[in-house]
Amino acid sequence: MTIQFLGKTLKNPMVLASGVLGNSHDILERVHKNGCGLVTMKSIGPKPRDGHKNPTVIDLGCGMINAVGLPSPGYLNMENEWNDLEKRDFPIIASVYGGSVREYQMVAEFVSSKKPDFIEINISCPNSEKHGMIFGVNAQSSHDVVSAVKNVIKVPLIAKLSPQALDIGEIAMACEDAGADAICAINTLGPGMVIDIESKMPVLAFKKGGLSGPMIKPVAVRCVFDIYKAVKIPIIGLGGISNGKDAIEIIMAGASLVGIGSAVKYGGINVFQKVTDQMDTWLRDHDLSYEDIIGAAHRKG
Template identity: 40%
Template structure:
C-alpha cells in the first residue's frame, strides 16, 4: 500500500500537510487558489489589520545566500476588504478540499479581536493570529509573542471574539517559546504556527555602506531559519498537546519530514516558492512520498513527534 500524506490538523483533514505560509502570495484570492490547485493542503492569507496599511517602501524583500529577508511592514487592504478576498478565495477552495487560514494582526488585544470579528464572516477554517512580526517594532514595539502574559492577553481577546479555531503564530525570538505557547494555550488557543521569521536581521550593501532594507531590519526566513524552527517546534509540541503548523525554511521533502518528526501536524512553505513558484508543492509531496516508501512509513501520524524520544 502506498503511503498517505493526509493529516489531521485540529480536527481538519488536509489531503497533505503542506500549507502556503502567510505573507507569500496571499494578497489575492486568485493566488491563494492557485497555490491550492498546485498542491497545497491549506493556504494562509497575508496578515490583515483593522485599518489598511501601505507597508514599508522598497527595498522590502531580498534574496540572500541563506534565504530571504523581508520588511514588507504588514501591508494590507484592511480587514473589511480582506474579508471579501477571503470569501472569494473560500468559494473556490471548498470544492478543492483545501482549507483557508486567515491571518490577522493588531496593535492591542482589542484591535486583534476587532480584526478577528471582521474576517470571521469569511468563515476560514483557521484564524492565525500573528503576534510575532519582527519588522514593525519601531511602530508597535516588541511583538506580543516575546512575552507569555502579552501572548495570553491577545489570545484571550481573540478567543472571546471568535468561535472558530484559533492558532497563535509564535516567534523564534522568544526567550522561552514554551512558556509563551503554554500561556496562549491556557488562554484558549487551539494550535500554533511555529515559527514566524527570525530576527530582525540586517543586510548591508558594502558599496552603499548602509542597510539595504528601507526599514533597515527585517525578518529572516529560508534555510537559515530551519534548524531554529525545528527546535522551537520540538520544544512546543513536546510540552503542549496542541497541533502545530511547522514553518521555517522547508524547501524539500526531507525538511518537511523533519518538521513532522519534530512534532508538527502540518508544514508551512514560504521562502521555497522563490525561483520555483507553486511547483514546490508537488515536488515536496513527491519527495515526502519517496522518503516514506524508503523508510517504511505508512502515514505521517506514525512519525509525528518521533524526535521527542530519547
C-alpha cells in the same frame, strides 16, 4: 495521503505560509490545486497600512531578508476578498494582526463572520500599545490576546509565534491555556541587517528585516521541538522548509503540518507537490507512516 487537522480533512500536510503570495483568490486557489493542502492568507490588519518603502525583500542566497512591514488594505476594505472567501472550495487560514488586544479582537471577530476554516493570529509582529514589543515574546500578553480573540470567533484559532521568545515553549503553553487550538511556528527570525559595503548602506530601505528560508531551518526545528514538549495541541512547523527531508525533519521535531514560505519564491508553487512526493517516497522507503514520525525525535535517546 489525507490528513485530519482540527476537524478538517486536508489532502496533504502542506501549508502555504502567510504573506509570501498575498491575498488574491485566484493565486491561493492555484496554490491549492497545485498540491498545497491548506493555504494561509496574508495577515490582515485593522486599518489601511502601506508597509515599508522599497527595497523590502532581498535574496541572500541562503534565504531572504524582508521588511515588508505588514501592508494591508484594512479588514473593512476587502469586499472582493471576503466575497471570494465565502465562495471558495478549498481550506483556508485567515491571518490577522492588530496593534492592541482590542484591535486583534475586532479584526478577528469580523473575519470569523466570513467563515475561513481557521483564524491565525500573527502575534509575532510589533505592536504600538507596547512600544514596538512583540505580543508573542511575552507569556502574559500572548495569553491576553489569545483569550480575547478566542471569545469572539467561531472557528479554530492558531497562534503564530516568534522565534525571538526567550522560552517559546512557555509562550506556547500560555496560548494553549488561553484556548488556542494550534500553534504555528516560526515567523521570520531577527531582526537582521545586511550592509552593501560599496554604498556603505543597509540594503533594505527600512534597514532591518526578518530572515527566512534555509538559513533559519535549525532555529525552526528547535522551536518546534520545544513547543511539542510543552503543549498537547498540534503544531504547524515552518521556517526554511524546501524539500521532503526538511519536511520530515520538522515533523520529527513535532509538527503535524508543514508550512512553506520562501521556497515558493525560489521554486514556484509546484514546491508543495514536490515536497509531498519526496516525503511519501522517504516514508515508503523506510516503511513508516506520516503519523509514526510526528515527534519521533522526542522518543529516541
